[in-house]
Structures are given as C-alpha cells and as structure tokens.
Amino acid sequence: MATKQIIRMTVNGEDVELLVEARESLLEVLREKLELTGAKEGCNNGNCGACSVIFDGRLVNSCLVLAVEADGKTITTVEGIARPDRLHPAQRAFLEEAALQCGVCTPGFIVASKALLDQNPNPTEEEIRRFLAGNLCRCTGYHKIVLAVQKAAAMMQEGV
Amino acid sequence: MAEEKKQFRVIGTRPIRHDGTDKVTGYARYGADIHLSGMLYGKVLRSPHAHAVIKRIDTSKAEALPGVMAVITGRDLPEVADRLEELGEQVTNIRDESHNVLATGKVLYHGHAVAAVAAVSPHVAEEALKLIEVEYEVLEPVLDVLEAMKPDAPLLNPNLRTRGIGEEDGKPSNIAQHFQNKHGDVEKGFAEADYVVEREFRTTMVHQGYIEPQNATAYVRPDGSVTIWCSTQGAFAVRSQVAQLCKIPVSKIKVVPMEIGGGFGGKTVVYLEPLAVLLSKKTGRPVKMWMNRAEVLQATGPTSGSVIRVKMGCKKDGTLTAAQATLIYEAGAFPGSPVGAGAGVIFAPYRLPNVQIDGYDVLVNKPKTGAYRAPGGTNAAFAAESVVDELARLCGMDPLEFRLKNGVKEGDRRADGPRLPRVGYLETVRAAMESDHYKTPLEPSPDPTKRRGRGVASGFWFNGGGPSSVLVKVNEDGTVDLIEGSTDIGGTRASCAMIVAEVLGLPAEDVHPHVVDTDSIGYTSVTGGSSVTHKTGWASYLAAQEVREEVIRRAALLWSVEPAEVEYHDDGTLTCKSDPSKKTTFKEIAAQMNRTGGPIEGKGTINAGGAGPGFGTHIVDVEVDIETGKVDILRYTAVQDVGRAIHPAYVEGQIEGGVAQGAGWALTEEYYYDEKGHLLNSSLLDYRMPTALDLPLIETILVEVPNPNHPLGVRGVGETPIVPPAGAIANAIYDAVGIRLTRLPMKPSYVLEELIKAGLTS
Ligand code: FES
Numbered sequence: 001m002a003t004k005q006i007i008r009m010t011v012n013g014e015d016v017e018l019l020v021e022a023r024e025s026l027l028e029v030l031r032e033k034l035e036l037t038g039a040k041e042g043c044n045n046g047n048c049g050a051c052s053v054i055f056d057g058r059l060v061n062s063c064l065v066l067a068v069e070a071d072g073k074t075i076t077t078v079e080g081i082a083r084p085d086r087l088h089p090a091q092r093a094f095l096e097e098a099a100l101q102c103g104v105c106t107p108g109f110i111v112a113s114k115a116l117l118d119q120n121p122n123p124t125e126e127e128i129r130r131f132l133a134g135n136l137c138r139c140t141g142y143h144k145i146v147l148a149v150q151k152a153a154a155m156m157q158e159g160v
Numbered sequence: 161m162a163e164e165k166k167q168f169r170v171i172g173t174r175p176i177r178h179d180g181t182d183k184v185t186g187y188a189r190y191g192a193d194i195h196l197s198g199m200l201y202g203k204v205l206r207s208p209h210a211h212a213v214i215k216r217i218d219t220s221k222a223e224a225l226p227g228v229m230a231v232i233t234g235r236d237l238p239e240v241a242d243r244l245e246e247l248g249e250q251v252t253n254i255r256d257e258s259h260n261v262l263a264t265g266k267v268l269y270h271g272h273a274v275a276a277v278a279a280v281s282p283h284v285a286e287e288a289l290k291l292i293e294v295e296y297e298v299l300e301p302v303l304d305v306l307e308a309m310k311p312d313a314p315l316l317n318p319n320l321r322t323r324g325i326g327e328e329d330g331k332p333s334n335i336a337q338h339f340q341n342k343h344g345d346v347e348k349g350f351a352e353a354d355y356v357v358e359r360e361f362r363t364t365m366v367h368q369g370y371i372e373p374q375n376a377t378a379y380v381r382p383d384g385s386v387t388i389w390c391s392t393q394g395a396f397a398v399r400s401q402v403a404q405l406c407k408i409p410v411s412k413i414k415v416v417p418m419e420i421g422g423g424f425g426g427k428t429v430v431y432l433e434p435l436a437v438l439l440s441k442k443t444g445r446p447v448k449m450w451m452n453r454a455e456v457l458q459a460t461g462p463t464s465g466s467v468i469r470v471k472m473g474c475k476k477d478g479t480l481t482a483a484q485a486t487l488i489y490e491a492g493a494f495p496g497s498p499v500g501a502g503a504g505v506i507f508a509p510y511r512l513p514n515v516q517i518d519g520y521d522v523l524v525n526k527p528k529t530g531a532y533r534a535p536g537g538t539n540a541a542f543a544a545e546s547v548v549d550e551l552a553r554l555c556g557m558d559p560l561e562f563r564l565k566n567g568v569k570e571g572d573r574r575a576d577g578p579r580l581p582r583v584g585y586l587e588t589v590r591a592a593m594e595s596d597h598y599k600t601p602l603e604p605s606p607d608p609t610k611r612r613g614r615g616v617a618s619g620f621w622f623n624g625g626g627p628s629s630v631l632v633k634v635n636e637d638g639t640v641d642l643i644e645g646s647t648d649i650g651g652t653r654a655s656c657a658m659i660v661a662e663v664l665g666l667p668a669e670d671v672h673p674h675v676v677d678t679d680s681i682g683y684t685s686v687t688g689g690s691s692v693t694h695k696t697g698w699a700s701y702l703a704a705q706e707v708r709e710e711v712i713r714r715a716a717l718l719w720s721v722e723p724a725e726v727e728y729h730d731d732g733t734l735t736c737k738s739d740p741s742k743k744t745t746f747k748e749i750a751a752q753m754n755r756t757g758g759p760i761e762g763k764g765t766i767n768a769g770g771a772g773p774g775f776g777t778h779i780v781d782v783e784v785d786i787e788t789g790k791v792d793i794l795r796y797t798a799v800q801d802v803g804r805a806i807h808p809a810y811v812e813g814q815i816e817g818g819v820a821q822g823a824g825w826a827l828t829e830e831y832y833y834d835e836k837g838h839l840l841n842s843s844l845l846d847y848r849m850p851t852a853l854d855l856p857l858i859e860t861i862l863v864e865v866p867n868p869n870h871p872l873g874v875r876g877v878g879e880t881p882i883v884p885p886a887g888a889i890a891n892a893i894y895d896a897v898g899i900r901l902t903r904l905p906m907k908p909s910y911v912l913e914e915l916i917k918a919g920l921t922s
C-alpha cells in the first residue's frame with residue numbers, strides 16, 4: 001500500500017486538509033481530489049505549462065510538484081484568478097484579442113500571464129515571449145497571446 | 161447563391177466568443193475533467209517492440225492486485241469484419257481499427273495497445289500493468305518505405321495485397337495501394353521545356369501535437385445502455401465506431417462531446433473509447449482513461465513520413481510545360497496514409513498541360529497514421545514549391561511573378577481530375593506582391609555569422625462539407641439558442657451564432673450556441689476538412705431562415721395581414737408594407753410567441769456539398785546561423801483566400817496557428833526511431849514544437865473571394881495555412897545560403913551538415 005500523509009494547504013483562499021499518497025502530484029490532487037480541473041495535464045513532465053499554478057508566489061508546473069510538498073503552501077489556480085464580479089485583465093484581454101482557440105492551454109497561459117504581470121507590469125514583446133516559453137499552445141501560433149498580454153498590461157496600467 | 165450585395169451587420173465583426181468566459185476561468189469541462197460516482201481509472205499496457213508475435217498473455221497477477229477491478233486483452237473485443245468508415249478526411253477500416261485499439265496475434269509498432277486495466281486509482285492501474293506478463297516473439301521491423309516496398313521485406317500483414325493499377329502479382333506486399341493521376345503527356349511536356357528540375361525529398365512522421373491528450377470515460381449501465389464522455393472532433397463518429405467495434409447498436413450509445421483541447425484531425429479515430437466501454441461493462445462502474453504524452457506520440461495517429469520525387473519543366477519565359485511526381489507515404493501499421501490528398505495538393509496551384517502523379521501507400525512498423533491538418537499536403541507542397549522556386553530562379557523570374565504566370569483560376573483542371581470552381585489563388589499572389597512585407601527589402605544581418613533570405617510558397621486545400629444538423633429555438637426574452645452537433649475547436653460556436661444573428665437581426669451575443677450530445681441533435685459529421693463554418697454555418701443559416709419566416713407569420717397574424725405584407729429588416733425590426741404605423745421587433749414577437757401559436761423553432765439539416773477550395777501564398781524571412789545551422793524566422797506573412805471571414809479574428813487565428821504548425825514541421829519536429837523501431841523522442845521536450853520564443857508575430861492578409869456555392873460565401877480556412885510554410889522556409893534558406901534542402905525537418909544538425917558540405921562553415 002502506498003504511504004499516505006495528511007497535508008494542509010490554502011487553495012484559492014480556502015484552507016484545505018486532505019490525505020494524499022506520497023506518489024501523487026499536486027496536479028493530480030487538484031484535479032482528481034479537489035475537482036479543480038482548470039489546471040490541465042498536457043504532458044505530466046514539465047514540458048507544456050498547461051498545469052501552471054502559483055505556488056507561494058512562484059509560477060510552477062503543478063505536475064512536477066508532489067502533493068506532499070504543498071503542505072503549508074498557498075496555491076492559486078486559474079479558478080482563483082477572477083474576482084466574483086470581474087475577470088482579471090489577462091482574462092479579459094485573452095477574450096478580446098481572441099487569444100484562444102481550443103482553450104486547453106488557456107488556464108496555464110492565464111496563470112503565467114498573471115505571474116508575469118505581477119512581477120513586470122510593462123513587459124516588452126521579447127520579455128513576454130521569454131516568460132511564456134514554458135507554456136505550449138498548439139492552436140494560436142502565440143501571435144494573439146502576445147497581443148493579449150500586452151493589452152492586459154495596458155489595462156492594468158490604466159487601472160481598468 | 162452567395163449574398164454578394166449586402167452590408168453585413170454581424171458577419172465580419174469580432175464579438176467575444178460565447179464559450180470564452182468558461183475557458184479563461186478554468187470552468188470549461190474538457191474530457192479528462194469529468195468525475196462520476198464510483199469512477200474507476202483505466203490504463204493501457206503497450207508493446208515495447210515494433211514488430212512481434214504475442215505468444216502468451218497472463219493477466220492473473222494483475223487481476224489479483226488489490227484495487228484492480230478488471231483486465232482486458234484483444235480477446236475481449238468481438239471479431240469484426242472489414243468495413244470502411246468515413247471520418248471526414250480519413251477513411252478507416254473497422255477491422256484494422258479493432259486490431260489497432262487492442263492488438264491480437266501481432267503487435268505492429270512500439271506502443272501498440274496489448275491490454276488494459278481498470279482500478280481504483282491511476283497508480284494502482286499502472287502497478288497492475290507491470291504485473292501483466294506478455295511473451296513476445298520479436299520479429300524484424302521495417303521502418304523505411306523504400307525498404308518496405310522491396311519484395312523480400314518483412315511483411316506486416318501477410319494477407320495484404322496491393323490495390324494497384326494492373327501491375328499486381330497477387331503476392332503479399334507492404335504496398336497497400338498504388339494509384340496514378342495523369343493527363344496530357346509528360347514526356348512530350350518535358351521535351352518542350354527549356355529547364356527541367358528533378359529532385360527527391362524526404363520527410364519524417366510528425367504529430368498533430370494537440371495539448372490535450374486523448375481521453376475517454378464510459379459508463380455501461382446494467383440495462384446495456386452506454387454513455388461516453390470524450391474529447392472528439394465528432395461525437396457521431398465515435399458513436400458509430402464504438403458501436404461497430406463493441407457490437408452495440410448505435411441507439412444504445414450516447415456520446416457526450418466534452419470541450420476538446422485541439423485535434424487537427426487526430427481526434428476522429430477512437431483509441432480509448434472502446435476500451436473504456438469494455439472495462440465499464442466488466443466492472444459495472446464508470447471508467448475514465450486518458451493517455452500520457454508518450455502514449456499520444458507513440459500510439460495515436462501522426463501523419464506520414466514520405467519520399468517524394470518531383471520533376472517539373474518550364475520554358476525560358478517561365479511557362480510550365482510538365483510536372484511529374486511520385487509520392488510514397490508511410491501508412492504506418494495499417495493502410496490509409498493521406499497520399500491521395502498529397503497527390504491532389506502537390507501541383508494544385510499550377511496550370512499544367514501535362515502531369516503525371518504516382519502515389520503509394522506503404523505499411524511500416526510505426527503507428528497507424530491519422531489525419532493531420534491538410535493531410536498529406538505540407539510535405540507534398542514542400543517538394544513541389546522547392547522545385548518551382550528553382551525553376552523561377554533558372555528563368556531569372558521573381559518567384560511570385562512565376563506563380564502569377566502559371567497559377568490556376570476558375571475552370572482550370574486539377575491533376576486529380578475536377579475543374580476548379582471560382583477560387584482566389586491569383587488574388588493571393590497579387591496581394592502577396594503588394595504586401596508591405598514583400599515590398600520591404602530584406603536587410604542583411606549585421607552579424608557576419610548569420611545569413612538572411614526570403615522565400616515564398618503557395619498551397620492548396622480542398623476543404624470539405626458533409627451532413628450537419630442545427631436547431632434554433634427562440635426564448636421569450638428575445639434571445640435564441642443554437643443547438644448544434646459540431647465540436648468547437650477554434651471558434652465555430654461564434655461563427656455559427658454570428659450567422660444566425662445576421663439572419664435574425666440580433667446582436668451576436670443574443671444567440672447562445674450549444675454543442676450537444678448525440679441524443680440531442682441530428683447527425684453531424686466530424687469537425688474536420690475545414691467544414692464546420694461551411695456545413696454547420698449553412699445549417700444554421702437554414703434554421704435561422706425558418707425562424708425568420710415564422711416570425712414574419714406571427715407578425716402577420718398580429719396585424720391580420722398576409723405574410724407577404726410583412727417586411728423583416730436587417731436590424732430585427734418588422735414593418736407592415738400597407739400600414740406604416742404597424743411596427744414590431746423580433747423581441748416583441750418572441751415575448752408573445754406562446755400566445756400567438758406557441759414556441760418558435762427552426763431547423764436546418766443539410767449534406768453540404770459545394771465546399772470552396774482554399775489557396776494561400778506565404779512570404780517568410782529567415783536568418784541562418786552558419787556556425788550552428790539554426791534557422792530563425794524573422795518575419796512571416798500569410799495571405800489566404802478565405803471566402804468570407806465570418807469572425808475575422810478566428811480566421812486570422814486559424815492562419816497563425818497553421819503557420820506555426822507548418823514552421824514546427826519545417827524546422828524542429830520529427831519522429832525519431834532507432835533501428836529496432838523504438839520511438840526515441842516521445843516527450844514534448846524531445847518532440848520539439850514551436851514555443852512563443854521560436855516565432856515572430858505572424859502577419860495575415862485575408863483575401864475574400866466568396867464561395868459562390870455557399871449562401872454566405874464561406875470557404876474553409878483551417879487547413880490551407882499549414883501547406884506552404886515548409887516550402888517557403890526551405891526557399892528562404894536557399895535564398896540565404898544557396899543550399900537546396902530536401903529533407904524535413906531542417907533542424908540545425910542537418911543544416912549545419914549541408915553548410916559544411918558547401919564549404920560555408922567548418
Ligand atoms: S502537464 Fe505539467 S507541464 Fe505539462
């Protein structure tokens with residue numbers, strides 16, 4: 001039988017306590033146990049960014065984090081980014097710029113874009129491309145994603 | 161038939177897509193996001209060998225593991241007979257599919273499914289896989305098409321005989337098919353030519369690379385009825401395949417199409433669905449399965465690697481006199497490469513008095529190939545567009561001038577037979593010539609170790625149609641619901657809703673599109689062949705027309721006049737011709753509908769023909785690092801005849817995405833097998849798709865030559881843009897360093913090897 005451990009973490013502002021197996025990844029626990037299925041599994045080995053979450057302020061691939069490592073941590077998933085009455089500027093900009101097609105990469109890009117804009121409110125195109133290089137999108141060719149992040153930055157500067 | 165005249169109110173605008181909010185907040189439910197009571201997890205055991213006989217499978221230890229609820233092998237699948245199943249751009253034999261979803265007797269490629277397990281957790285299921293004992297007798301694999309065609313090659317299927325054009329000798333062969341398309345006399349044509357160029361090209365297998373792996377969840381109830389939740393391009397296609405593979409009547413199966421994380425042709429064939437059904441049937445519980453990335457790469461349907469020989473001739477003034485090609489495509493483990501489509505694409509942009517094309521579909525010990533965006537087109541165009549570039553240079557002509565001189569227009573005959581309807585190829589070439597990109601001279605690199613070049617290429621795709629069903633129902637608040645069966649991969653809910661909004665004079669956001677399950681809408685063929693805005697857009701148009709007519713009747717009733725007296729205006733208002741004081745709106749009619757005769761609904765069902773072929777012309781600037789062989793794309797412009805851009809942002813998006821995939825195919829993506837047939841790069845680290853850092857902004861120029869056979873002028877747009885990039889990039893590399901590359905991908909090691917051979921670096 002696999003070893004189990006109780007972990008406590010804060011997910012999107014809510015304290016959760018649950019029993020996890022040592023071999024379970026944070027992504028698996030978010031998706032299969034907490035039913036927060038916004039983070040997606042595209043590769044399960046750190047190469048696509050579809051599972052991006054913010055982990056104690058840092059952008060991580062949740063498929064590469066063991067659930068037990070999340071004990072005591074604060075996690076924001078894509079479900080925790082909008083306010084009840086208002087989308088985050090990155091979310092609005094992705095919609096307005098048509099920066100998604102199938103949308104499966106979008107949660108990862110939204111989380112990564114928020115992480116970028118939190119640390120660099122006015123990124124250049126090059127900085128955006130570099131920061132988002134860990135997130136694969138197969139549908140868009142990134143063109144509209146880059147434009148959306150630029151637009152989100154402008155929205156945040158203007159406070160809209 | 162196309163409505164040329166009018167100014168559109170909604171068509172051509174860029175509303176926010178209806179399904180957008182759920183997709184940016186993480187609430188959209190994709191296939192693997194489903195959770196059901198008592199759900200089990202299924203995993204698949206796959207062959208470590210490319211070619212082997214299964215001597216024995218012992219599942220007893222796996223079955224004994226606590227938490228394991230069922231194990232299945234090929235024996236659990238019913239025997240099925242040969243039957244061809246149409247899946248949009250791919251025809252598959254159900255018997256082959258049965259052997260592909262779970263091997264029986266022999267495994268034919270690394271990753272071929274051998275057994276499957278259902279257990280209480282994915283980890284227990286994985287542990288169980290390790291306890292299944294399989295004894296294999298390993299056979300020699302054949303991995304290269306030219307080797308596979310030799311008479312003494314190892315045979316994948318000893319019962320396979322070539323379907324050919326008369327040369328068959330009745331002996332078993334790996335060549336599943338040989339065909340020839342021809343008109344005129346190529347020998348005569350080459351004799352008339354001043355310049356003849358002949359080259360051989362090679363490309364490797366590449367994958368669609370959708371970010372969401374295949375998944376399927378099935379529940380078989382005690383009464384035998386089945387529900388399947390999955391990410392698919394075609395819920396009805398899944399229903400039909402599962403029905404045949406598992407021998408269940410279609411009426412007992414409901415397929416619920418979840419949101420789909422990309423498909424590009426790869427999600428029409430079933431892999432996991434029948435296994436989930438068998439496992440659920442055995443356990444009486446819902447079973448969820450999803451592939452990991454290695455499984456996706458090893459065992460779903462990538463597109464063919466190929467060997468393509470092209471010979472073309474032209475006169476000094478650039479007039480093409482003849483073209484000949486031989487296309488040899490990897491089918492993978494079972495027949496069915498897209499060589500036929502490749503043959504249709506290869507010379508499609510050119511008017512050719514003499515043409516001959518031979519195609520071969522050849523089995524090799526690799527996964528059964530599947531459709532991938534303009535299947536067979538990119539590699540074919542890479543070959544032909546490289547040769548066309550060479551001819552233009554020999555003639556001293558601008559490559560776009562050369563294309564303008566030889567380009568096809570309405571009435572010209574394609575090499576594969578049909579004459580072209582109204583198409584916009586020449587318009588794309590002219591728009592490319594006039595683009596800012598083409599008019600801006602390319603500056604040489606300031607860095608002496610880098611060389612820049614510019615290339616162009618054109619491409620074609622047939623586009624498709626097919627059966628589709630739509631219901632439009634009116635709500636009492638004056639909005640409408642659009643019920644459709646077409647999976648929305650990239651914004652077709654929006655395009656179909658906009659068509660309904662246009663017809664009814666509503667704002668786009670007042671039409672609410674819903675993609676529903678197979679019990680809730682009529683048959684709808686797959687989201688493939690760039691068909692959805694064509695066929696489902698057309699069905700939406702018909703359904704909206706029906707609503708419009710009923711709304712007119714209701715207004716007539718209220719005013720006690722003949723319906724012919726009622727005028728329905730583009731803004732959704734209605735007036736009475738004989739009495740200008742009478743005015744109403746769609747909204748008012750909707751509010752009163754239950755008192756004026758009951759609910760208002762319209763339906764549209766169609767088997768849409770008349771798809772308008774798509775042409776595109778691309779321009780690319782590259783920079784070649786002569787010390788490393790790395791090629792960077794500096795600037796990219798894609799021009800395409802899109803018929804009518806219903807939602808221009810999603811049309812641009814299709815083109816940008818197609819270019820990105822084409823660029824990946826051109827420069828970095830490949831299936832890399834060792835000599836025993838093991839796929840060595842089955843991760844997204846080693847199967848290298850473009851990242852945001854690898855591409856520039858992609859400029860798009862939309863040329864709109866409406867499709868005369870569609871009520872709104874729609875042409876499919878999704879596939880054409882993946883066709884030109886490899887050729888354009890190869891031509892740009894030639895322009896930069898004077899080397900004609902004939903293999904894909906043009907990865908740094910290959911480019912460097914050629915640079916060294918040419919003495920440009922050491
Ligand atoms: S699923 Fe985590 S990086 Fe791909």
Ligand code: FES
Pocket residue numbers: 099100101102103104105106136137138139140371421422
């Ligand atoms: S929108 Fe489909 S992968 Fe990005």
